[in-house]
Amino acid sequence: MSETGFKKVNVNLPGSGSPNISYDIHIGAGLLRSCAPFLSPLLKRPFVAIVTDENVAQAHLESLTQTLDSAGISHVTKIMPPGEASKSFTGLETLFDWLLDNKVERQDMVIALGGGVIGDLTGFAASTLRRGVRFTQIPTTLLAQVDSSVGGKTGINVPQGKNLVGAFHQPSLVIADLDVLQTLPDREFRAGYAEIVKYAAICDRPFFDWLESNLDALKSRDSQALSYAIAKSCQTKADIVAQDEKEHGARALLNLGHTFAHAYENLTGYSDNLLHGEAVGLGMAQAARLSVDLGLCPETDAQALVNHLASAGLPISQTDVKGGPFEATNLVNAMAQDKKVSQGVMTFILMKAIGKAFITNDVSAKQITTFLQNQG
Ligand code: NAD
Ligand code: GLY
16 A cells, blocks of 8 residues: 555455455546556456446446446446445346346456445345356445445345345455545545544554544545545455455454444434444444443543544434434344344444454343443
8 A cells, every 4th residue: 555646455365275366446536537447457358237326327427438438348337226225135136137138247347336335236246147247346435435345245135134135255356536435425425434433443543543633634525635544444454354254253343333333224224314334433432432331441542432423423322313312122122133143142342442442242132221221
């Protein structure tokens, strides 16, 4: 990762008995309109299938198709409705029909141009289409650039819960163009920022200090500041995923705040009342406070984290959420559906300090219920 200008982060996953999976994340301003040279060497024939949503298509599809045209790469495009509803069995069926109708072959490249919804849906479709085709992530939200486009988790939502049907399928290439973030609504931008704070809170106190000093620049979407924060986040995620691709251990650290977050998302019906990144912000604030209550983390660290999340405009208490506060027992019931529950025991990611998160199964449902009853 270089310090200035364009940045590149490599994700290198040791294959068990098979060759390593290795791909690059390119980060920089203006990459979308000039990304064909990154794609061309990966193509078996000069053709790609693009999946995007209506909002992203309107703002950014032309930049992609122009660079493809100039490189002689032909393309077909599927434009999905924006929003979580597309990340469903219905959305998946629509996408499979379209990919097969367009005779997308096993050697072809599918491109996900959009936020986490398009990335997760397209990645999952790619993981099973003709038993697996390659795909490229071109994330267009801050959340997707620092989290969902990296690491290979793909999937859809089902009535029983979010992301409960999915697969690990790594992209072949990730292109994070800082310019596309300029059209992102403020609320979506703030939600994505929560995931950046998450990496600092997990394992990087100096990065947290840097975020505190650079919050204004980041909020004004300054390219230099964003480029540093996105590359740092991707590098942290790449390092953790390289240790534990399939989440048997260390990768669970990336779920800091998520046990709480998934419960709030569930109780708000996965609606616009609470975006995923907002839920993660609130979840991190609560994980920090719980860590203090259990005598594990100094109050000063928890307060610094909560203050920073609040300064970034993220929810830090249940009263900040439309429809909140919620019944503690309902929240705990929702937590019991979490993917990290094993033999009925919930997993929490707690903190010993900012930058020192750890995984624990030692928090009982009773402790959580009491904690939530005492929280606003
Ligand atoms: P999203 O994909 O729904 O995008 C948010 C909104 O912004 C949409 O309306 C979209 O059309 C619009 N948009 C996207 N890019 C834009 C741009 N550049 N300009 C203007 N509008 C733009 O939401 P998201 O926050 O990117 O992703 C959330 C999803 O990601 C959730 O489903 C979550 O479960 C998933 N996720 C997955 C992982 C993973 O590891 N796979 C990690 C975190 C989150
Ligand atoms: N967003 C959590 C993970 O990728 O593991």
